Amino acid sequence: MAEAxxxxxxxxxxxxxxxxxxxxxxxxxxxRLCEEVASGNKTTQEFLAAVGHCIRIHV
Structure with missing residues (x-):
């Protein structure tokens, strides 16, 4: 593998x-969330809320 x-x-x-x-x-x-916003299935506010739920902060 190393040679490869x-x-x-x-x-x-x-x-x-x-x-x-x-x-x-x-x-x-x-x-998927981006596609839902682009297709009009989600509003910007719904998108941002969903992204907020997906983010994990490691402290």
Whole structure:
């Protein structure tokens, strides 16, 4: 696997990054909310409230 990574790096190919399952779920949720606003199914106020519920603050 290391040789394959070196080969990709030398040829200028992007190195695949690990994406966590939670991140993918969050991105899909945000994408769906954006689509709902664009289609007129949600108002801006509803969108902002939904985004507020999706955000987690780690202190």
């Amino acid at each position: 990574e070196v080969y990709r790096f030398e040829n200028g190919e992007p190195v695949a990054k690990r994406v966590r399952k939670g991140t993918l779920l969050h991105q899909k949720k945000m994408q």
